Amino acid sequence: MSSNAIDLVYEKLSSTGPDGFEGLIVKLLENLTGYKFHLADSGRQLGRDMSSDFIDGSVIAIECKRYKESTTLNSRELLGEMDQACDYIPFLDLWVLVTTKFIPSQLHSELSNKALREGIVFEGISKNNEFPDISFLEVLYAQAEKIIFDFLESKLSQGEKEELSLRFEEIRQNKNYDSMLKNLKNKFDTAEIGYNHWKKLQNNWLINCFTSEDKSRKEYGQLLNVKEDSQTLIKRDLAWDKIDDWYYNWGSNKSFLAVLGEEGDGKSWTVASWIANKIEENNEFPSVVFLSSRNVNETSPREILANVINKRQNFNNLEFCLNKIDNWLNKSIDEKPLMLIVLDGINERYSLKHWRKLLEHLSDDSWKDKIALIITSRTAYWERVFSDLSYLNKREEIIPPYNDEELTAALSHFDLNINDISNDLLPMIRKPRYFDLMVKFRDRITKSGDVTAARLIYEDWKDRLERKDNLTELDNNSFRNIIKELALKYKKGKEKVLISEVEELLPGFIREKEILLDDLCTGGILRRQSGKYKVDENLLNLGFGLLLVEQAEEAYNENQNLNDVIGKWLEPYIGMDVKAKICEAAVLHSFMLDCPEDIKVSLLFAWVNSQNSGQKVQETFFAYFPLDKKSYTLLAEKIWRNEYNDPWVQDLIMDAFLSWDNLLKNSDFIISTFEKWLGYIHPEGFPFQRRGEREGEEIREEIESCIGLKLEPGVLDYYGYKIMVIENDGLLRLGRFALAVISHLPRSVFIHAIAIGCVAESIMGRSNKYKLFKWVVNSAQSSVWEGIKEEVKNLISIDNKITKKAAYRLLSFEGSRKAYKIKQNLPDDLFPEHPLKKKYEEDPCKFFGQLKHKDIEECLNREDLNLMSIAKKINPFCIDPSLTVPKKVKEKLPSLFESIDVSDIRINRFKTVEDSKLEDIEPIFYTSAPEKLVDFIHNIVLDLNNRKDVSLEQLTFFLLKHYLIFTEKEFKKFLTFGKNSIVIKILMRQKNMQSNIYLNLY
Structure with a gap:
C-alpha cells in the first residue's frame, strides 16, 4: 500500500480552523497525550496555531503547516514564529512544529539551536522518513484511526476509507511502530522542561531528602530528616511565625532573611521544617533550592541554579539550563517570589569574600525582585562579618533554645517530663541539638549507656567533627589534643590564652588555621575575653579528664600505684565539686579510648570516692555501665575486698547493675561473673566459723579432707563446676550481691550459677546464703524446674557426697512435689543429724x-x-x-x-x-x-x-x-463517738449490701 494514501487525510481538509488540518491535529494530540489543546484565534496566533493548557504547569505551543508537495518550508518564517511565541507566551516550555512536509536536517538544527538559546525545547512531527516506510506523522494518524474517520466522515468515499484503513493497519504492523509511538508521546513529556514541572520535581526531591537520615546527611552533611516518619518534629511556633512574617511581606520590601543562632540551636532544622510544611500545605509555594554551604562553589547565582537544574534533571546541557533560568527571570511575576534559595551554614565554608560577592549578586535588582533568600549562620560569625553591611537589604532573626512549652512538648513525645531530667542536663537539652543527641542515646541505651552532661558534650563534638567536611584537618584525636593542651595551660595558672598560642595548637597551614579557629570560636569552644581566649568550662573539664587519663597511663606503664598517682593529681581539687566532674570525664575518656582495665577501675574508684560527690555521682555513675561492664564488676571486687562495708558506694554499684536489668539478662559476661562470685570459697571457711576455739587452719584441714584436695588460690574445676579459691573474706559477700541482682532478672539463665553456689557452700561445709538462694528460686515469675532438674541430674550422677549435698539444696529451694520425690532418693547420711531433731x-x-x-x-x-x-x-x-x-x-x-x-x-x-x-x-x-x-x-x-x-x-x-459481723447495736455504738468520719469513708469504699445498710442507718 503506498504511503500516498495518507495524503488523502490532509488533501480533504483546509489548512486552518477547527474543521481543518489544525482541528484534526488538536484531536489527534489530545488522544495521544491526554492533554487539552486550544486553537489560537484567527489573526492572533503569535507563533502558534494551538497551545496547551498548563500541563502540570508547563506550556506547549504547536505550529501546524499543511503544505502542497511543491511548497518548501521557509526557515525565516518558522524562526520568526518561534520568536513570536517566546516573546508573547509567558513561561513557554515546548514549541512543536507539525507539518506535512519533510523537515530538512539543517532547518531542524536551526530551530533546535534557536530553542536552546531561548531556554525552551523544540520538537518536530513531519513526513520525515525516520524509519523505512513510516514517519511520526503517520504514527500520529494510525494511533487514532477512528478519530480520523469520524472527522472526515462526509469527505471520504467507502473506497478511500478502505484504502486508508489498510494503510493504518500496515503502519501499526510495522516493527518500529511501538517504539515510534512511545517516542512520539515522549516528545510531549514536559516533566523536564517546564518551570512548574521543575518546581514540582525540585520540591518533591527536597521533601524526599527530608524524609531520610541517610539522604539528608549525604546531600547536606547533616541530619535534616524533618519529615521522616520516625522523627518527632517539634514545631517552633515563634520562629515559624517570624519566618512567615518575612515571607508574606517579601513582596513589599524584597529583603532576605538571616536566621541566626548558636551552634545546636536548630537553625537549619527550623528553616527546613518550615519549608517542608509550606510545600505540603500550599501547592503555589515556589520552588525551593536548599543549598548546604559546601555545595555553593560559585559566586554567580545564575551558575549555581543552572548546576542544580542540570544535576536534578540530568540534562547534561549547562547552556540550556542557563538560558532557561534567563527565560524564567525575564517573565513578569506577582508579589510572590519565583524561587526560594536557602544558603545553609555560611559560617562553615569559604571566605568572607566568597559570600559577600554572592550576596551582592543576589542583591541586584534582576535577582532580588524574583528570588527570595534565606541564610542560616552562627550569630557570632554573622555579627562579625555581615551585620554592619548596611547596603544589604536584610532582616535578622535569632533562633533561641527551646522554651518551656517547646521542651515539654519535645519530652512528651518520648514519655518524659522535665522532672525526669537531671539538673545538669536540663539547661543543655534546651538546645535542639543536645536534645536530639540525648534521644539518640536513649534509643540505643542498651549499647552505649545513659545520657549525662559529660557524655553529651563528648558525643556532640565527636559528631560535629565526623560530619563537618570543612574541618578535614581536625580529627577526633587532634581535637582531644587541643583541648588537653589548653586544659594543661589552665592547670598551670593560665586561664586565658593568646590567639597565637591557640594557632600553635591547630593543624594545617594559615588558611586552615583561620577556618579552625573561627569554627572553635563560633562553635562555643573558645570565648573571646579582652583580646584573649578562654576555654568553655564544660570542655575544660573534658580536657582535665584527658590529662588525668594521660597521667594514669604514664603511671601504669611505670608500674606505679595508680590510686596514689590519681589521688595526688586530684589534690588541688579536693573538696571541690569539679573533682567529681573531672573524674567522670576521665572515666568517659578511658572507656572511649579503651585504656587498660587497671586504669579504668582506678578512675572509677577515684570518682565514687570523690569528696562532696553525693547526688551528682548518683545521677551519672550508672550511666556508663553499658560502655564497660567489666570495669564495673572489677570495681565491685575492689570495693568488696575491703574488710568493712561501704554502704553508699556498694549501693551505688548495685544501682548501676539494676539500672540495666534488660542488658544483664542476656549478657554472657554477667552470667559468668555471677558464676565466679557465687563460686568463691575460702579455704578457712566463713569468718563466723573462726570464732572461739576453732582456728582457720583447723577448718582448712577439715575442708581439704572432705574434698580430698589441697586448696590453693585460683580456679578449681570441681567435677565441671568452676570454683574460685580466694583468701579474702570480703569477696565472699559478692555472692549475696549476685543473688540480689539475680532476684530482679529472669532466673533461668542463672540456674547454673546458683548450682555453683550450692557446690561452693557444700565444700565449705556451711550454708551461709540458704535463705537467699531459696527466696531467689521461689520468687521466680516462671518455672525454673527444668533448669533445676538438669543441674540436679548432673550433680547426682557424680559419685560424690558434696555434689549430692548441692543437689539436695537445689531441690529444697525449688520445693515442688517432683523435687521432694527426687530428694527422698538421696542418701540419708548427706548431712549430720541436727541436734534439735532429737529434742523435737x-x-x-x-x-x-x-x-x-x-x-x-x-x-x-x-x-x-x-x-x-x-x-x-x-x-x-x-x-x-x-x-x-x-x-x-x-x-x-x-x-x-x-x-x-x-x-x-x-x-x-x-x-x-x-x-x-x-x-x-x-x-x-x-x-x-x-x-x-x-x-x-x-x-x-x-x-x-x-x-x-x-x-x-x-x-x-x-x-x-470485723464490721461484717456487727449487728445494728454494734454499729450504732460507733455513732455515739462523734460521727466518726473515718468509719464513714471506709464503709463508702465497700461494695456490699451490709455497708449500705449501715450507711443508711447513719
Whole structure:
C-alpha cells in the first residue's frame, strides 16, 4: 500500500480552523497525550496555531503547516514564529512544529539551536522518513484511526476509507511502530522542561531528602530528616511565625532573611521544617533550592541554579539550563517570589569574600525582585562579618533554645517530663541539638549507656567533627589534643590564652588555621575575653579528664600505684565539686579510648570516692555501665575486698547493675561473673566459723579432707563446676550481691550459677546464703524446674557426697512435689543429724519450735498441755479444712478470752502483749468456735466508752476489720463517738449490701 494514501487525510481538509488540518491535529494530540489543546484565534496566533493548557504547569505551543508537495518550508518564517511565541507566551516550555512536509536536517538544527538559546525545547512531527516506510506523522494518524474517520466522515468515499484503513493497519504492523509511538508521546513529556514541572520535581526531591537520615546527611552533611516518619518534629511556633512574617511581606520590601543562632540551636532544622510544611500545605509555594554551604562553589547565582537544574534533571546541557533560568527571570511575576534559595551554614565554608560577592549578586535588582533568600549562620560569625553591611537589604532573626512549652512538648513525645531530667542536663537539652543527641542515646541505651552532661558534650563534638567536611584537618584525636593542651595551660595558672598560642595548637597551614579557629570560636569552644581566649568550662573539664587519663597511663606503664598517682593529681581539687566532674570525664575518656582495665577501675574508684560527690555521682555513675561492664564488676571486687562495708558506694554499684536489668539478662559476661562470685570459697571457711576455739587452719584441714584436695588460690574445676579459691573474706559477700541482682532478672539463665553456689557452700561445709538462694528460686515469675532438674541430674550422677549435698539444696529451694520425690532418693547420711531433731522427737508438743502436721492430733488430745500453747502451735494449720478439733478442746476455748485484757487491745500504734495473744488464738476460733469469737468482738465494741484520741482511733480501725459481723447495736455504738468520719469513708469504699445498710442507718 503506498504511503500516498495518507495524503488523502490532509488533501480533504483546509489548512486552518477547527474543521481543518489544525482541528484534526488538536484531536489527534489530545488522544495521544491526554492533554487539552486550544486553537489560537484567527489573526492572533503569535507563533502558534494551538497551545496547551498548563500541563502540570508547563506550556506547549504547536505550529501546524499543511503544505502542497511543491511548497518548501521557509526557515525565516518558522524562526520568526518561534520568536513570536517566546516573546508573547509567558513561561513557554515546548514549541512543536507539525507539518506535512519533510523537515530538512539543517532547518531542524536551526530551530533546535534557536530553542536552546531561548531556554525552551523544540520538537518536530513531519513526513520525515525516520524509519523505512513510516514517519511520526503517520504514527500520529494510525494511533487514532477512528478519530480520523469520524472527522472526515462526509469527505471520504467507502473506497478511500478502505484504502486508508489498510494503510493504518500496515503502519501499526510495522516493527518500529511501538517504539515510534512511545517516542512520539515522549516528545510531549514536559516533566523536564517546564518551570512548574521543575518546581514540582525540585520540591518533591527536597521533601524526599527530608524524609531520610541517610539522604539528608549525604546531600547536606547533616541530619535534616524533618519529615521522616520516625522523627518527632517539634514545631517552633515563634520562629515559624517570624519566618512567615518575612515571607508574606517579601513582596513589599524584597529583603532576605538571616536566621541566626548558636551552634545546636536548630537553625537549619527550623528553616527546613518550615519549608517542608509550606510545600505540603500550599501547592503555589515556589520552588525551593536548599543549598548546604559546601555545595555553593560559585559566586554567580545564575551558575549555581543552572548546576542544580542540570544535576536534578540530568540534562547534561549547562547552556540550556542557563538560558532557561534567563527565560524564567525575564517573565513578569506577582508579589510572590519565583524561587526560594536557602544558603545553609555560611559560617562553615569559604571566605568572607566568597559570600559577600554572592550576596551582592543576589542583591541586584534582576535577582532580588524574583528570588527570595534565606541564610542560616552562627550569630557570632554573622555579627562579625555581615551585620554592619548596611547596603544589604536584610532582616535578622535569632533562633533561641527551646522554651518551656517547646521542651515539654519535645519530652512528651518520648514519655518524659522535665522532672525526669537531671539538673545538669536540663539547661543543655534546651538546645535542639543536645536534645536530639540525648534521644539518640536513649534509643540505643542498651549499647552505649545513659545520657549525662559529660557524655553529651563528648558525643556532640565527636559528631560535629565526623560530619563537618570543612574541618578535614581536625580529627577526633587532634581535637582531644587541643583541648588537653589548653586544659594543661589552665592547670598551670593560665586561664586565658593568646590567639597565637591557640594557632600553635591547630593543624594545617594559615588558611586552615583561620577556618579552625573561627569554627572553635563560633562553635562555643573558645570565648573571646579582652583580646584573649578562654576555654568553655564544660570542655575544660573534658580536657582535665584527658590529662588525668594521660597521667594514669604514664603511671601504669611505670608500674606505679595508680590510686596514689590519681589521688595526688586530684589534690588541688579536693573538696571541690569539679573533682567529681573531672573524674567522670576521665572515666568517659578511658572507656572511649579503651585504656587498660587497671586504669579504668582506678578512675572509677577515684570518682565514687570523690569528696562532696553525693547526688551528682548518683545521677551519672550508672550511666556508663553499658560502655564497660567489666570495669564495673572489677570495681565491685575492689570495693568488696575491703574488710568493712561501704554502704553508699556498694549501693551505688548495685544501682548501676539494676539500672540495666534488660542488658544483664542476656549478657554472657554477667552470667559468668555471677558464676565466679557465687563460686568463691575460702579455704578457712566463713569468718563466723573462726570464732572461739576453732582456728582457720583447723577448718582448712577439715575442708581439704572432705574434698580430698589441697586448696590453693585460683580456679578449681570441681567435677565441671568452676570454683574460685580466694583468701579474702570480703569477696565472699559478692555472692549475696549476685543473688540480689539475680532476684530482679529472669532466673533461668542463672540456674547454673546458683548450682555453683550450692557446690561452693557444700565444700565449705556451711550454708551461709540458704535463705537467699531459696527466696531467689521461689520468687521466680516462671518455672525454673527444668533448669533445676538438669543441674540436679548432673550433680547426682557424680559419685560424690558434696555434689549430692548441692543437689539436695537445689531441690529444697525449688520445693515442688517432683523435687521432694527426687530428694527422698538421696542418701540419708548427706548431712549430720541436727541436734534439735532429737529434742523435737522427745516431745513434739512441748518443743519450742514449729509443730509438724503429723503430730497435731496427739497434741490436741493431750491433757497436760496449756490450752494457749496448743492454740498457738496449731495456728499455721487452721486453714486446713480437714483439721478436726476435739469437742473437749472446743468447750475449753472460751476460757482463752479470760486471759486477754480488753482494755489493752489496740491502745496505741504498737502491738501489745494482748494484741499478740488475740492474733495467736483467732485462727483456732475460726475453725472450731467462730460464734464465740463474734461474741468476744462484740464485747470489745463496748470498750469504746473508755477510749479517746489515739486509743480510740486504733480500736476503731481494728473493729472496722470485723464490721461484717456487727449487728445494728454494734454499729450504732460507733455513732455515739462523734460521727466518726473515718468509719464513714471506709464503709463508702465497700461494695456490699451490709455497708449500705449501715450507711443508711447513719
